Amino acid sequence: LMERKTHVKINRKEVMLAKLRKSCSCTPQKLKNFAMDFFPVLRWLPKYQCKEYIWGDVMSGLVIGIILVPQAIAYSLLAGLKPIYSLYTSFFANIIYFLMGTSRHVSVGIFSLISLMVGQVVDRELLLAGFDLNDDAPPALGDGSVQNDSLSNVTAFSLTIAGINAECGKDCYAIGIATALTFVAGVYQVLMGIFRLGFVSMYLSESVLDGFATGASLTILTAQVKYLIGIKIPRSQGHGMLVITWTNIFRNISQANLCDVITSAICIVVLVTAKELGDRYKHKLKFPLPTELVVIVVATLVSHYGKLNELYASSVSGAIPTGFIPPKVPQFNLMLRVAVDALPLAIVSFVFTVSLSEMFAKKYAYTIRANQEMFAVGFCNIIPSFFHSFATSAALAKTLVKTSTGCQTQVSGVISAMVVLLVLLFLAPLFYSLQKCVLACIIIVSLRGALRKFKDVPARYHVNKLDTLVWVVTMSASALVSTEVGLLVGIVFSMLCIVVRTQRPRTALLGQIQDTGFYEDYLEYENLSTVPKVKIFRFEAPLYYANRNYFLKSLYRLTNLDPNLEAARRKKYEKKEKQHPKKENHRTANGLGIRETTLQLVPKQIDFQALVLDCSSISFLDTTGVNTLKEILKDYKNLHVSVLLACCNPSVIDSLKRGGYFGEDFGSMQEMLFYSIHNAVLFAKDQK
DSSP states (O other): OOOOOOOOOOOHHHHHHHHHHHHHOOOHHHHHHHHHHHSTHHHHGGGOOHHHHHHHHHHHHHHHHHHHHHHHHHHHHHHTSOHHHHHHHHHHHHHHHHHHOOOSSOOEEOOHHHHHHHHHHHHHHHHHTTOOOOTTOOBOSOOSSSTTTTOBOOOSSOGGGTTSOTTOOHHHHHHHHHHHHHHHHHHHHHHHHHTTOGGGGGGSOHHHHHHHHHHHHHHHHHHHHHHHHTOOOOOOOSTTHHHHHHHHHHHTGGGOOHHHHHHHHHHHHHHHHHHHHHHHTTTTOSSOOOHHHHHHHHHHHHHHHHTHHHHHOOOBOOOOOOSOOOOOOOOHHHHHHHHHHHHHHHHHHHHHHHHHHHHHHHHTTOOOOHHHHHHHHHHHHHHHHTTTOOOOEEOHHHHHHHHHTTOOSTHHHHHHHHHHHHIIIIIGGGGTTOBHHHHHHHHHHHTHHHHGGGGGHHHHHHHOHHHHHHHHHHHHHHHHTOHHHHHHHHHHHHHHHHHHHHHSOOEEEEEEETTSSOEEETTTOSSEEOOTEEEEEEEOSOBOTTTHHHHHHHHHHHHTOOHHHHHHHHHHHHHHHHHOTTOOOOBOTTSOBHHHHHHTTOOOOOSEEEEEEEOTTOOOBOHHHHHHHHHHHHHHHHTTOEEEEESOOHHHHHHHHHTTTTOSSOTTGGGTEESSHHHHHHHHHHOO
16 A cells, blocks of 8 residues: 555644734735735736837727727617616726726626616516606606606605605616616625635536526517517516517517618618628728617618608607716615625626636736636726616627727726717717617627527537536526526526436446456447456446435446345345255145245355445545445455455545544555555455
8 A cells, every 4th residue: 555644734723813814914015915906907007018009909999989889878778777877887897997807808898688687677676666667658757957867757656665866757766776786786796705705606607608698688689679670568577578578579560660670670781791791801800890880870860860750750769968977875775675686697797707807818828816806897886886887797799809909908998988988978969869779789689699509509419418408498597587597597407417417427347458457348348358256346426425326226237236135035045944954845835846946045156256346436425425335345245245445536545444444443454445446356366
């Protein structure tokens, strides 16, 4: 046996106290390091290579800013909020991530999936408060100021329950819900950063995230269809929203607005064609075509001068005020109402941001700090919530555009924020006549990437069937039930799949590769030789309480020997022998002779004298696992079959020692434990 190292026991209490004293100490250098860690911009901005980086940052910032404006206005439909709030969100998120983010390339801001999750909570709370979810409800209270522009649908329900002003209308209440939700989600993210809970993201596998994004994309697509064809149907809320919405669409299809249908068809053709051409010739283009902006400008001009709203009742965006609304503290009472909804929002926002950051950091050979990313995205939610903004996250499409246009640092984010600021201060009112169907087209075309995942299903199925099942279940639950439930179902189902994999793992009986000391599965390889008088069994999973029975059944089946049944058979045989010592062949009631009956109980001739257990794939043992191996050792010993363990890792050996498998003094350990299968086989052959 190889000798194990003696590990010095660490006093964990002293180590924790030392770390606590070190972290609580305060020195000027420590304060400086803390500030530079919390605001990474202080580290990299003084080293900024202006001549090398500035052109790429300015170009990518301008392009992203141009893309952000139409997307922000469009995604306001998903969130159920006015376009001005989407512009605020895009502006503040870029500035804060510039100060606190560690990724050089990700674009943080408004994101369709997050907007959808916010919109579902806003719609639910509006419905519970007694507001009408119809987008075109007639205006009510409001003096035309920025604070209550286009306030509509003030109901008789008591707003004091929510702790806000009684004169607050539908739009005011909606942004109140959104800011409260965003603030709580940001607090969750900061707390997760403080307690270093970034490991939570490990439970969201690629299959779960892809399925969740695809299912949510179907929900987004469904929510935009009514704008595409210009019908007036209520915004569905709760579980089964996708089915209910499509039912309402088909019931009201006769009311479709011909003007909106034609406009939508033209816009989708133009956008898809431009996107496909852009993808095909992206290596020849220095920067992506600003198709969305061109479509919005042309559509707005046509709508304004063609008077599409007045003549054809086409739904338009309406007035978008300029300037900034005075900051306001999110309402605490509203936070209590949305505290549960904020948790999945916080997790999804963080996971998408960190995964994108790590992906591009690996691609461009630098490192990010996941914990600082959690702080960054947390404060991208907390601080803007005071300025009438809602939840944000990193977005893959915009990040790809940033990198393709030469982005080097987050200075590009500041340039994008300046473009949005220009719109906020001067250009926002120009979008008054923009049709909502155009915004819906922009949203739907932006979903191309997620919806293309359906094409990958056959390839995904070929690679791993179980992962494909996780994707299908998550996607179906996200689309047919709700996004939050879909995420939860995906996580739980993927964990159950892992449990199932360990409950019924692969098992094998091994044979020897000719003229070598290596052994492999009989069922998988040809020309393996049998080892006389030795059976070699492999179990490819940890041995614990959930798979104990499967382990035993597989072992008995493959070795063709159940020691318990064999022991029982032998006892019955011995009992018969004692009862009929002379073995007289008397006839019994069933017509068989005594000798013939006795022959049926004769013990099996066991064709092996040693059982080698290949433990190379057993990563750990629990108490049940140790007891199972002890039980096997005892049962086979009664049949004069020795049990030898091979290729055990140190943690398995320690578990066996603590469980008393090798006896009290470990004296027989050298005859029971081997570091290779071949050593165990040679030892078994030498046994008498």
